[in-house]
Amino acid sequence: MRGADVMRGWLQPHRIVLILIGLGLVYVCVTQMRWDWLPKYAPMMAEGLWRTIWLLILSSILGMALAIPLGLAQAAGPWYLAKPAQVFCTVIRGTPLLLQIWLLYYGLGSLFPQYPWIRESDLWPILRQAWPYALLALTLSFAGYEGEVMRGAFRSVPRGQLEAARAMGMPRHLILWRIWLPQAVRAVLPTLGGETVLQMKATPLVATITVVEIYAVASRVRQDTFIVYEPLLLLALAYLALAGLIVLAFRWFENRGPVRHRPS
């Protein structure tokens, strides 16, 4: 019953017209534009999409793991921890990510070969590739932005709860683990979804240092076939779908947690 009402509210006459126009545009795009390159490049695109997704997931998780101590240091740490954390967040947030990526890749990449002990180490085959620098840059960037967010989240947890835990004689790490951190993470969940979408929007930048993710594949199609719009449109569609998935995933996460009881 309610579902039907929602549908009727949503499907107003003008929306039906808009949807029909949209379907017409899609039809024109599919029939009038060139898609003959698609079968040849589809496997590469799938591979690129996969690489985008794991770069996003890995850099978000690692970045979050860094952001928690960064936020904690700023919210409650002594000055010799708080100040460096604050400087790190300011520097990351104050400079373009593209510049950070290039600094790490070209800068470190040109520095490492000068040291024989690095060249001879077992890590060298990995350090010669581009993806470690891409992952590092994306991780640091996420950590910088989320460190700032976590600082606010740690501060937003009511002091009384921490004082109560201390009064009960709870050890400090247990207070952090059982009381402070869970509530801070819950407080940032709504923001975190949007931040993850922003992180997804940052991933195509790593294509400029030869990491072949989905954006790089689309550029390659453009260079090979001189078809400009079709790969870009497909790319935009892929990112829209990814953004939708991220938003849905976070909404699901949010609904799983305990419901906060509001005084009514």
Next chain:
Amino acid sequence: METLHLLAYSPPGWGATLLAGLWNSLLIAVGAFGLGLILGTLGAWGKLHGGPVTRDLLAMYTTIVRAVPELILILILYFGVTDLVNQILIALGHERIQISGVAAGIAVLGVVQGAYATEVLRGALLAVPQGQVEAAKAMGMPPFLMARRIIFPSMLGLAMPGLANLWLIATKDTALLAVVGFSELTFATRQAASTTKAFFTFFMAAGVIYLIITLLSGWAFARIERWARRGEPRNAGG
């Protein structure tokens, strides 16, 4: 650092190139921010007072622009807008023109900024006390005078933090134009770095320049916000 002399203003230093890039970056950031404010004002007005079709179209605009990476929007608009302008010109019997990088950059980043500005300004407009607007209407104030004297002053303080954020995004997004080969600060830096192989020196220098812009802007926006909130009671809301 034995490569610091490469930052000197005149050749063999690359200082002049970097400063020219910085000038282009600032030009585009200011233009895009301004265009974004205009689009955002129209968008916020349309979202709040427009008809159902306008509102749906605006919702599509803000959703798509905020979900698709700026780099891809830049490429689509950069190629698309140049193509479209030239096709119109040819259809009208004119010759093809080369659209300047600055104009294209401002147009592209302005459209992106407009989507975010729409949301910021919409929120600020919603927070204007409705009673004041109704009082002004009841006094027979003309719409423009009301916008200037009542709505604008009371929404400015609320919109300021969001607008400051947008300005910082604008300055950093200009770096993306390096990917399409426009010579702004990041592109100039990369050119200088790959010619001289002094990667660290140049990227660090550019980073410091961006950081200075950010810090100065933060200070300036904080002052503007304090000025915009000058009439508000301290600890409003309690």
